[in-house]
Amino acid sequence: MKLRCLLFGCLILTACASTPPTYTDYDVKHSFTGYKTFSWAHTPPLIVAGNLPVSNEVEAKATAAIKKELAAKGFMFLDDSKTANFLVAYTIGARDDIEVYQSASEVYDNKDNWLWGKEYHSWYFDMVIPSEIRAGYTRGVISIDIFDNQTKTPVWHGKASKPLSDSEISSNGGSLEVAISAVLESFPPQN
Numbered sequence: 001m002k003l004r005c006l007l008f009g010c011l012i013l014t015a016c017a018s019t020p021p022t023y024t025d026y027d028v029k030h031s032f033t034g035y036k037t038f039s040w041a042h043t044p045p046l047i048v049a050g051n052l053p054v055s056n057e058v059e060a061k062a063t064a065a066i067k068k069e070l071a072a073k074g075f076m077f078l079d080d081s082k083t084a085n086f087l088v089a090y091t092i093g094a095r096d097d098i099e100v101y102q103s104a105s106e107v108y109d110n111k112d113n114w115l116w117g118k119e120y121h122s123w124y125f126d127m128v129i130p131s132e133i134r135a136g137y138t139r140g141v142i143s144i145d146i147f148d149n150q151t152k153t154p155v156w157h158g159k160a161s162k163p164l165s166d167s168e169i170s171s172n173g174g175s176l177e178v179a180i181s182a183v184l185e186s187f188p189p190q191n
Contacts, residue, residue, distance in 0.1 A: 032188035
């Protein structure tokens with residue numbers, strides 16, 4: 001069941017009300033001012049990361065959301081990748097992970113036993129013993145890469161990543177658009 005849920009929703013990065021943290025990087029020497037058209041770097045534009053499959057529905061939603069976001073910024077999509085100014089590819093992945101952290105727990109025993117516990121033996125009864133806590137979670141990531149079509153080099157990279165809740169995993173890509181919008185918010189960079 002978990003694999004089925006991840007199949008449909010491994011890419012859900014945000015709840016409807018929140019935006020995931022993003023990271024972007026770009027070639028500071030490259031000028032983005034002449035960009036007017038884009039196409040996919042390859043067909044299909046999705047590169048799957050990890051060993052969890054991505055459903056066709058989630059892939060279609062991501063592809064449509066990227067096209068919509070770039071069109072809203074004034075870029076025109078071309079089917080012919082040879083004539084486009086820049087090319088786009090994206091990666092979606094999810095990974096089960098474990099977070100390990102230390103938690104202090106007090107050991108206090110024999111406090112009220114015949115009224116002699118803590119007052120006479122506080123060195124023994126008030127110890128703090130660290131305990132290791134392990135918490136499993138699934139982290140979702142979407143990365144978008146932009147390549148200059150003339151030079152065939154990468155010029156911009158953006159990604160969003162966050163731990164996914166059970167409802168985000170079991171949904172069908174419903175808030176993927178929020179993550180894509182957050183990643184593409186800073187494209188093109190203002191040099």
